[in-house]
Amino acid sequence: MSDSPRVITVDRPKKHYTLIRNANGDFLGIDSEPGIFKEADDRVIWEASDKGFIHVLSGTELMATDATDANTLLEYQGHLLGADAKTCDDGALFGIGHGPADLPSSSLQTLRERGWVCLPSVLSPDIVEALEKVSCTGAYDHEKYDSQKLPLLEDVAVARSATEPVSLWIIRQYMQTDEVRLAHPPGFSILPKDDGKCDVQGWHSDFPYLWGIGGKHKFAENRIPEHSVDGLVLGVQRNVCVSDFTRNNGATIFKLGSHDRGEAPPREWGNGAAYFEQGYRAKHGLPYGGSDADLIEAPSGSIIVYDARIWHRAGVNYTEKKRAAVLQAVIPMYIMPFFDTSKAYKEFISGPLLDELDEHERAELDSVMVNRMGPVAVTTDPELTRGAIAPGEY
Ligand SMILES: [Fe+2]
Known part of the structure; x- marks a missing residue:
């Protein structure tokens, strides 16, 4: 019998999903419509795209406007999203953050x-x-x-x-x-x-x-x-x-x-x-x-x-x-x-x-x-x- 344990190696991921948070720190997600969620389940998982972010479950894309590295306004179907994830005239800044590698x-x-x-x-x-x-x-x-x-x-x-x-x-x-x-x-x-x-x-x-x-x-x-x-x-x-x-x-x-x-x-x-x-x-x-x-x-x-x-x-x-x-x-x-x-x-x-x-x-x-x-x-x-x-x- 070998005197070493079996080794399982979890690799460093090549990419991560994105979590998008409003100013309160709650998560922007989609459950038929954009909404704000308290839990980090699949509904709040996004993938960065050329123009913004794609919602992984639904495939819906949000456009990022006036983006900085960490904060951005987001556009859904031609309208800006407010902090409550409803469309509005002004829009609210959302924080873009490091997410998990897996759903x-x-x-x-x-x-x-x-x-x-x-x-x-x-x-x-x-x-x-x-x-x-x-x-x-x-x-x-x-x-x-x-x-x-x-x-x-x-x-x-x-x-x-x-x-x-x-x-x-x-x-x-x-x-x-x-x-x-x-x-x-x-x-x-x-x-x-x-x-x-x-x-x-x-x-x-x-x-x-x-x-x-x-x-x-x-x-x-x-x-x-x-x-x-x-x-x-x-x-x-x-x-x-x-x-x-x-x-x-x-x-x-x-x-x-x-x-x-x-x-x-x-x-x-x-x-x-x-x-x-x-x-x-x-x-x-x-x-x-x-x-x-x-x-x-x-x-x-x-x-x-x-x-x-x-x-x-x-x-x-x-x-x-x-x-x-x-x-x-x-x-x-x-x-x-x-x-x-x-x-x-x-x-x-x-x-x-x-x-x-x-x-x-x-x-x-x-x-x-x-x-x-x-x-x-x-x-x-x-x-x-x-x-x-x-x-x-x-
Ligand atoms: Fe222990």
Whole structure:
């Protein structure tokens, strides 16, 4: 048996579709007639043409007039479009932005069929560069990352990665609910060059299942009991590749298809519980990484969305440069989050970065970071917590 995982390489796309937004950040699309949509499904996907933009589903072409690189007036059947997508005399400026490489419905179908999908380089290059800067990777590799800082407060690109619209649409469809939440504030996973003995992550399923991390983990022992698989999905993971993810720099290693088994990864593969023990790797070597496992290579700016039950572990970085990702566990509203996201969210909305988000992004960030009981926000109570866990952990 080979001692290397099977490698699946997702290439950097040669072209991307276009998303067109009004001043609120909502999407221009067509559903028999031009309209404004809150969701990034197939109805809002456009292709750039010589004269403007072609609506992919309907083939309808809009003419772009007075275009700059980023903003333009749009003409439909000889009339300008207003911000509400109705024809009018004056017209409104629309923002032209980086879109996905694949139709959202196609990515959703892949996620449903395989339990994972990669949206290759779905984040624009400027967002990726900002994330590199915050994580001290890429061109900023020589800088030192301060893990005490909350990424959300460092650059608006972190909030933009959390509100990326195509991944949110497919996640909502996959979990069969519009009400999805982040289970923790977005956090970086930064992997430096391996020294051959440092502690590493063992095989596990992600939040809320946490299969394979049970036993020694302070929060949970198989947080969701192992159970036979049905149509209900209790969590997906959204990993944003800040760096290119390669076989050499620590791309995540999966056991693809394992979400259908309804059980924890085999102990003999070296699970998360075993590898929590300090020095375990130095004594026992790396967890399983042979040909029964799969490594997904993906270009920077990609978002890998996978069913949280899929067994996986972090890869090993053999290169000199650090590899970064933004990790986001996403859950339906009826699952208790891992950490309280409201503190980070409140700090964000009282800070200067809020002004950089448009209304659509603000509403999305609110919806994924504030848990509600009916109309009331649910948050932690420091008094009732009474030192049950250390300050800063809730
Ligand atoms: Fe994980």
